[in-house]
Amino acid sequence: MNKKRTVTIKDVAERCGVSPSTVSRVISKSPRISKATTEKVLACMDELGYYPNAAARSLARNRTGTIGVIMPTTSEDVFLNPFFPEAIRGIAKAAAKAKYDILLSSNYEKDEEIRVIKDFIRSSKVDGLILMSSKLNDECIEYLYDIDFPFSLIGTPNLHIDKVNHVDNDNFMAAYELTQHLSKIGKKRIAMIAGEEELIMTQRRVEGYKKAIEEKNLKFNKELLFTGSFDEKTGTKYGKIIANLDNPPDAVLVTDDLVAFGAIRVFDSLGVKIPEDIAVASFNNSVLARYSSIPITSVDVNAVSLGYSSVELLVDAIDNEVRGRKIIVPYTIYKRKSTEI
Amino acid sequence: MNKKRTVTIKDVAERCGVSPSTVSRVISKSPRISKATTEKVLACMDELGYYPNAAARSLARNRTGTIGVIMPTTSEDVFLNPFFPEAIRGIAKAAAKAKYDILLSSNYEKDEEIRVIKDFIRSSKVDGLILMSSKLNDECIEYLYDIDFPFSLIGTPNLHIDKVNHVDNDNFMAAYELTQHLSKIGKKRIAMIAGEEELIMTQRRVEGYKKAIEEKNLKFNKELLFTGSFDEKTGTKYGKIIANLDNPPDAVLVTDDLVAFGAIRVFDSLGVKIPEDIAVASFNNSVLARYSSIPITSVDVNAVSLGYSSVELLVDAIDNEVRGRKIIVPYTIYKRKSTEI
DNA sequence: CTGAAAGCGCTTACAG
DNA sequence: CTGAAAGCGCTTACAG
Numbered sequence: 001m002n003k004k005r006t007v008t009i010k011d012v013a014e015r016c017g018v019s020p021s022t023v024s025r026v027i028s029k030s031p032r033i034s035k036a037t038t039e040k041v042l043a044c045m046d047e048l049g050y051y052p053n054a055a056a057r058s059l060a061r062n063r064t065g066t067i068g069v070i071m072p073t074t075s076e077d078v079f080l081n082p083f084f085p086e087a088i089r090g091i092a093k094a095a096a097k098a099k100y101d102i103l104l105s106s107n108y109e110k111d112e113e114i115r116v117i118k119d120f121i122r123s124s125k126v127d128g129l130i131l132m133s134s135k136l137n138d139e140c141i142e143y144l145y146d147i148d149f150p151f152s153l154i155g156t157p158n159l160h161i162d163k164v165n166h167v168d169n170d171n172f173m174a175a176y177e178l179t180q181h182l183s184k185i186g187k188k189r190i191a192m193i194a195g196e197e198e199l200i201m202t203q204r205r206v207e208g209y210k211k212a213i214e215e216k217n218l219k220f221n222k223e224l225l226f227t228g229s230f231d232e233k234t235g236t237k238y239g240k241i242i243a244n245l246d247n248p249p250d251a252v253l254v255t256d257d258l259v260a261f262g263a264i265r266v267f268d269s270l271g272v273k274i275p276e277d278i279a280v281a282s283f284n285n286s287v288l289a290r291y292s293s294i295p296i297t298s299v300d301v302n303a304v305s306l307g308y309s310s311v312e313l314l315v316d317a318i319d320n321e322v323r324g325r326k327i328i329v330p331y332t333i334y335k336r337k338s339t340e341i
Numbered sequence: 342m343n344k345k346r347t348v349t350i351k352d353v354a355e356r357c358g359v360s361p362s363t364v365s366r367v368i369s370k371s372p373r374i375s376k377a378t379t380e381k382v383l384a385c386m387d388e389l390g391y392y393p394n395a396a397a398r399s400l401a402r403n404r405t406g407t408i409g410v411i412m413p414t415t416s417e418d419v420f421l422n423p424f425f426p427e428a429i430r431g432i433a434k435a436a437a438k439a440k441y442d443i444l445l446s447s448n449y450e451k452d453e454e455i456r457v458i459k460d461f462i463r464s465s466k467v468d469g470l471i472l473m474s475s476k477l478n479d480e481c482i483e484y485l486y487d488i489d490f491p492f493s494l495i496g497t498p499n500l501h502i503d504k505v506n507h508v509d510n511d512n513f514m515a516a517y518e519l520t521q522h523l524s525k526i527g528k529k530r531i532a533m534i535a536g537e538e539e540l541i542m543t544q545r546r547v548e549g550y551k552k553a554i555e556e557k558n559l560k561f562n563k564e565l566l567f568t569g570s571f572d573e574k575t576g577t578k579y580g581k582i583i584a585n586l587d588n589p590p591d592a593v594l595v596t597d598d599l600v601a602f603g604a605i606r607v608f609d610s611l612g613v614k615i616p617e618d619i620a621v622a623s624f625n626n627s628v629l630a631r632y633s634s635i636p637i638t639s640v641d642v643n644a645v646s647l648g649y650s651s652v653e654l655l656v657d658a659i660d661n662e663v664r665g666r667k668i669i670v671p672y673t674i675y676k677r678k679s680t681e682i
Numbered sequence: 683c684t685g686a687a688a689g690c691g692c693t694t695a696c697a698g
Numbered sequence: 699c700t701g702a703a704a705g706c707g708c709t710t711a712c713a714g
Contacts, residue, residue, distance in 0.1 A: 006465075008691055019701045024693055034699060051463035055399035056691035059706045064396065069445070071433070085426045088445070092412070096447040101466065104410070104429075104445045106437040122392035124347070125442065261632060287627075291602060293634035349707055360685045365709055375683060397707035400690045 007048045016044040027052055058124070066101040067314055068126035070117060070140070072133045073110050082286065083303045087132060087154060090307025098315050100127075113140050121149055128318045130154065130310045136198040150321075152313035154306050156200045165313040167306055167327040171201050174299050174331050175208030178281045179253055181297070181333070183216050185341045187251035187279055191224035193238050193263065195255040202227065202255065205283075209253055224249055228259070235262020242278075243270045251279040251339075257289040260296050264338070268294075280338040295336035305329045348389045357385040368393055399465070407442040408655055409467035411458060411481070413474045414451050423627065424644045428473060428495060431648025439656050441468075454481050462490055469655045471495065477539040491662075493654035495647050497541045506654040508647055508668040512542050515640050515672045516549030519622045520594055522638070522674070524557050526682045528592035528620055532565035534579050534604065536596040543568065543596065546624075550594055565590055569600070576603020583619075584611045592620040592680075598630040601637050605679070609635075621679040636677035646670045 009027075013020040018041060025033050026041040033041075044050075058064045069091060071084065095102050103126055105116045117140055120126045128150035131140055136158050144151045145160050153166040182190050192209050195202045210220050226241070228234030235254070239262060242248060254260035260282035264274055272278055274294050282289060285300035309327045316322040350368075354361045359382060366374050367382040374382075385391075399405045410432060412425065436443050444467055446457045458481055461467045469491035472481055477499050485492045486501050494507040523531050533550050536543045551561050567582070569575030576595070580603060583589060595601035601623035605615055613619055615635050623630060626641035650668045657663040 006691090009693095010691080020692080021694080021701055021703095022699090025700085028693080032699060037699080053400070053691050054464040054466045055396045055405065056706090057693080058396035059394070059400055059708085060691080060693040062693095062706070066444075082423075082426075085423075092445065092447040100447070102445040102447050103407075104433065104443040106433040106441070106443050123395040125395045287629060288632060291629060292632070347707090350709095351707080361708080362685055362687095362710080363683090366684085369709080373683060378683080394707050397690090398709080400692085401707080401709040403690070 006053070007050045008053070009050070011048055012041065012044050012050050015048060016041050062124075064125060064127050065099065066103050066126045067095060067311070068103045068105065068117070068120045068129045070105045070113050070129060070131050073112060083284065083301070084132065086303035087307035087310075090304035090309075091130060091311055092307075093304075094308040094311030098311060100311070100315075114143060117143065121147075128152075128314045130314055134158075134200070136200070148323075150314060150317035152310045152317060154310050156204070158200050162324040165317050165323060165325045167309040167313055167329060169299075169301050169306075169331045170328050171204035172208040172211075174283070174301075174333075175205035175253065176212045177208075177333060178297075178299060179209045179212035180216075181335070181339060182251040182253065182279055182281055183212065183218070185275070185279060185339055187249075188218060189221075189224070189247070189249040189251070190218065191242055191249035191252040192226065193234065193252060193254045193259055194225065194227045195230055197227045205255060230256045230259060232258050232262035235259040235264075236266050237262075239263030239266030240270075243267055243272050248272075249278065251275075251281070254280060254282040257282045257284050257286040257296055257298055260298075260338075261288045261292055264292070264294060264296070275337070275339050275341055279341070282338075285332075285334055289334070289336070294338055297336045297339040298334055300332040300334060302329050302331060347394070348391045349394070350391070352389055353382065353385050353391050356389060357382050403465075405466060405468050406440065407444050407467045408436060408652070409444045409446065409458070409461045409470045411446045411454050411470060411472050414453060424625070424642070425473065427644035428648035428651075431645035431650075432471060432652055433648075434645075435649040435652030439652060441652070441656075455484060458484065462488075469493075469659045471651045471655055475499075475541070477541070489664075491655060491658035493651045493658060495651050497545070499541050503665040506658050506664065506666045508650040508654060508670060510640075510642050510647075510672045511669050512545035513549040513552075515624070515642075515674075516546035516594065517553045518549075518674060519638075519640060520550050520553035521557075522676070522680060523592040523594065523620055523622055524553065524559070526616070526620060526680055528590075529559060530562075530565070530588070530590040530592070531559065532583055532590035532593040533567065534575065534593060534595045534600055535566065535568045536571055538568045546596060571597045571600060573599050573603035576600035576605075577607050578603075580604030580607030581611075584608055584613050589613075590619065592616075592622070595621060595623040598623045598625050598627040598637055598639055601639075601679075602629045602633055605633070605635060605637070616678070616680050616682055620682070623679075626673075626675055630675070630677070635679055638677045638680040639675055641673040641675060643670050643672060 009020045009023045012023045023041055026038050131153045134141060134153055134155045134157055141157050153164055156166055156168045157164045179190060194206050213220050226238045260280050264280055267274055267278055274280060281297040283299045285298040289296040289298035306329050309329060313325055350361045350364045354364045364382055367379050472494045475482060475494055475496045475498055482498050494505055497507055497509045498505045520531060535547050554561050567579045601621050605621055608615055608619055615621060622638040624640045626639040630637040630639035647670050650670060654666055
């Protein structure tokens with residue numbers, strides 16, 4: 001590395017014949033500096049190749065210009081759908097616009113998020129945090145809420161909902177619309193394979209599904225509601241069960257494409273025709289939904305926007321001490337073969 | 342936010358009846374402090390809830406404990422395969438182990454990487470950088486090489502190859518083995534759909550393909566080598582051309598699953614049987630390769646390991662000024678239906 | 683083994 | 699509109 005001494009604010013000041021204070025004020029665009037001085041100083045900075053030192057600035061201002069992004073420690077499978085990378089792209093874009101840097105959690109042990117969060121905060125590495133997912137009674141949310149540290153959440157919290165900045169889709173409406181669509185194409189007996197019961201998302205989607213069903217006077221039937229994980233196994237397992245029911249449903253709403261894909265595979269192998277015998281609609285609009293041999297009707301949650309908005313919420317929390325603001329990001333339903341009648 | 346003054350090294354020192362220097366030495370585990378003092382100080386730190394301030398530390402030590410990760414500003418499509426998220430997981434894991442934080446580039450305008458890199462370096466935000474991809478004659482590599490700033494590259498550079506720390510698969514061998522496999526199952530006329538010609542990766546894979554062909558005395562045929570992008574269109578376009586050749590090949594090696602998938606689609610629609618008429622082998626082992634209606638034989642490049650190793654290389658560059666070290670990460674070939682005869 | 687002191691490179695209230 | 703000075707919270711060479 002070049003060992004040449006880095007040029008500091010002092011060097012610029014000397015060269016310019018002004019005080020370091022003045023240079024500092026030029027850097028932070030203080031309005032109280034004359035135009036002439038400003039230009040002179042800017043010229044000197046340019047000549048010397050001056051660039052402000054981030055650590056010194058943070059220390060003096062007690063502000064880092066950095067936001068921490070907490071990725072969940074996830075299983076392999078989660079990366080089969082591009083939610084996280086897309087959300088991060090949205091975050092990156094918004095952060096760049098708001099002039100923030102992004103410090104990414106490097107947690108890898110399971111349930112280590114809280115340790116990383118505390119480290120980021122206590123050592124003053126970040127001005128605020130984005131949580132990319134939430135559990136029921138999430139201890140991270142609880143902690144951040146307790147100490148009133150600026151943060152925003154992608155998803156919906158089950159506690160302190162009107163004190164926590166968060167951005168989410170309208171999962172209720174998405175499930176409702178999707179179920180309505182299944183009904184519109186003539187389906188009368190609609191099952192649902194949902195995700196983990198503890199997830200708020202699951203609860204909302206189930207509610208939307210129920211509402212649509214009840215509105216059509218298709219009685220809600222407990223036996224047609226299944227809950228599992230976001231993996232293929234869940235799909236194959238319940239697909240088998242569903243296909244073998246005495247009175248099988250003629251449609252199924254699934255909470256994730258990979259799960260739907262698993263179910264469709266089973267249906268296919270059992271000679272159940274999609275969508276004639278059973279129509280399938282799902283969530284996440286992943287590669288599988290698009291490229292599967294039977295393309296799957298699916299809800300695009302718009303992960304990039306979710307990420308983008310989470311930064312807006314966070315900046316509002318940092319700059320204006322806003323708490324409890326909520327943003328709803330619109331989803332898009334892509335209708336495909338699996339519900340095409 | 343809690344406005345209570347943060348507890349500093351000075352508070353701990355007073356409470357303990359020692360000097361700040363001593364507290365500082367305890368923090369950095371200096372061996373020259375007596376065990377008794379160390380324990381006393383640790384106890385005080387605990388009582389007061391002391392936590393070192395990162396900015397102050399960086400400023401005093403001229404070291405940040407942070408590595409910058411430069412994500413390419415990519416098109417949507419790139420996220421169809423999980424290379425980046427997986428590589429980042431590997432980076433996160435290794436960084437946590439080496440006690441580094443990760444500063445993620447928040448570039449979003451195309452070709453803005455160099456600006457972000459300069460900002461990270463000039464404002465002393467990072468001790469080193471990881472480049473997650475490289476172009477031919479990459480200006481970022483050139484810049485970092487010029488100023489001799491510690492960095493590592495995921496991929497292979499075309500310039501300064503023995504001065505740049507980098508980690509890659511053996512693309513030559515992977516293509517060679519894959520082609521050999523196609524030959525072993527009885528294929529005699531093997532085509533290749535490669536990626537962008539400017540990529541080092543493409544060049545290596547083409548070389549491996551050629552070598553395998555020539556070893557089998559299957560003459561290399563320019564007309565059977567196609568180059569395009571990493572998207573489905575490339576696959577459908579060349580798939581059509583290939584299927585309509587007067588003397589079509591009986592196998593095709595493809596540089597990415599999505600491309601392969603496009604080609605297979607076309608073959609399928611033209612009644613060309615996979616693998617009987619044309620066998621297909623590909624790279625990246627993405628969801629599509631695994632779950633396509635005709636599962637595709639594919640090379641897993643092991644993105645997590647690539648990310649993990651890139652951190653090792655970088656740490657070696659930072660701590661020991663190592664330059665030009667190279668790590669080869671083994672790939673894995675998953676043989677599937679598309680080459681099963 | 684420990685302390686006093688200078689220094690890392692900025693910012694900002696105070697004074698003019 | 700500008701400057702002198704104190705301060706942000708650490709580290710470390712020097713001295714003992």
